[in-house]
Amino acid sequence: MDNLKxxxxxxxxxxxxxxxxxxxDGTITANRDGYFIPSEVIECIREIRKYNIMLIFVSANAFPVLYGLARYIGAKAIVSENGCIIASLNEHGREMNIYEICGRGYRELVSKIVSEMGDFLKESWQNDYRKYDFALIQKDNRVSHIELIQKIKKIVIKNGYDSKVNVNYSGYAFHITPKEGGKSVGLKKISEILGIELKNTLGIGDSYMDLEFIQLTGVKVAVRNADEDLKRNVDIITDEESGYGFAQICETIIDAKKLKLQSL
Ligand SMILES: O=C(O)COP(=O)(O)O
Known part of the structure; x- marks a missing residue:
C-alpha cells in the first residue's frame, strides 16, 4: 500500500x-562513454516544448559546447563549466544573457598537474574554450580514476590550492573546479533569474557529481547505469540506460500531464 501511495x-x-x-554526458547520450544522442531524446525534447516545459542543461562541459547544443536541440538555459558560467537563451536561441559565477580559474595549477602526471593525464581540447573549470582526460586506463583523483589532490594540496578548488571525476574527465562553482550553485542562480520553482523541476543525471543539483529538485532521477552513490539518493531510477532512460522519464512526464488534463 505504501508503494502504491x-x-x-x-x-x-x-x-x-x-x-x-x-x-x-552519460545522461542524454546513448551510454556513459560516448557522445551520440539517441533520436528518442531529441523527439521527447521537442514534445515537452508543447507543454511549456523548460529544459536546462546542467553540465561540466565548456560553455560553447552547451550553447551550441542548447541552440540546436532547444534548451532554455545552460549551467556550464560545473556552475561557473550560466546563461539563459531566448525563444529561438539567438540571444542570451550570460552570468559568470566564479571569480577566477586556475590554469597554472592544471599545467602543474599535467607536468607531474603527463603519463596518465592530458588536457581536454575544451580547455582552450574554458575560463574557470578545467578538464583533464585519462590517458591510461590501467590506473583507476580513484587512484588518479588521489594523486591530483596531493598536487593540489602541495601547491596550496586546496582552499581554492574541488577535484571531481565525471566519468568523462577530471575537473578542477573553483570552490565558488558547482552544479547546484549554477542551477540555483539560473532558477532565480528565470523564476523557476525547483520543487516543480525534475533533476536527472548519471554521475555522483550530479547529486548536488539533483538534491535541489522536486523529482530526483538517476539513469539505470548511474553511479551507485547517485542511485541511492533519488526517487526514481529509470529502466533504461543513459539517454534511453532520459527519454523514458521524459515520455512519462508527458503521459502524467495527459492523464491530469483528462481528469480535469
Ligand atoms: O564534461 C564532462 O566531463 C562531463 O559533462 P557532464 O557534466 O555533462 O556529464
Missing part, C-alpha cells in the same frame, strides 16, 4: 513538472 504521489508530481534540469 508513493507511486500516485510521484505521478502527481510528474504531472506538475514545468522544467527538467539534466546533465549532458
Amino acid at each position: 508513493r507511486g500516485v504521489e510521484l505521478i502527481n508530481k510528474l504531472a506538475n513538472i514545468d522544467s527538467i534540469a539534466t546533465d549532458v
Whole structure:
C-alpha cells in the first residue's frame, strides 16, 4: 500500500513538472562513454516544448559546447563549466544573457598537474574554450580514476590550492573546479533569474557529481547505469540506460500531464 501511495504521489508530481534540469554526458547520450544522442531524446525534447516545459542543461562541459547544443536541440538555459558560467537563451536561441559565477580559474595549477602526471593525464581540447573549470582526460586506463583523483589532490594540496578548488571525476574527465562553482550553485542562480520553482523541476543525471543539483529538485532521477552513490539518493531510477532512460522519464512526464488534463 505504501508503494502504491508513493507511486500516485510521484505521478502527481510528474504531472506538475514545468522544467527538467539534466546533465549532458552519460545522461542524454546513448551510454556513459560516448557522445551520440539517441533520436528518442531529441523527439521527447521537442514534445515537452508543447507543454511549456523548460529544459536546462546542467553540465561540466565548456560553455560553447552547451550553447551550441542548447541552440540546436532547444534548451532554455545552460549551467556550464560545473556552475561557473550560466546563461539563459531566448525563444529561438539567438540571444542570451550570460552570468559568470566564479571569480577566477586556475590554469597554472592544471599545467602543474599535467607536468607531474603527463603519463596518465592530458588536457581536454575544451580547455582552450574554458575560463574557470578545467578538464583533464585519462590517458591510461590501467590506473583507476580513484587512484588518479588521489594523486591530483596531493598536487593540489602541495601547491596550496586546496582552499581554492574541488577535484571531481565525471566519468568523462577530471575537473578542477573553483570552490565558488558547482552544479547546484549554477542551477540555483539560473532558477532565480528565470523564476523557476525547483520543487516543480525534475533533476536527472548519471554521475555522483550530479547529486548536488539533483538534491535541489522536486523529482530526483538517476539513469539505470548511474553511479551507485547517485542511485541511492533519488526517487526514481529509470529502466533504461543513459539517454534511453532520459527519454523514458521524459515520455512519462508527458503521459502524467495527459492523464491530469483528462481528469480535469
Ligand atoms: O564534461 C564532462 O566531463 C562531463 O559533462 P557532464 O557534466 O555533462 O556529464
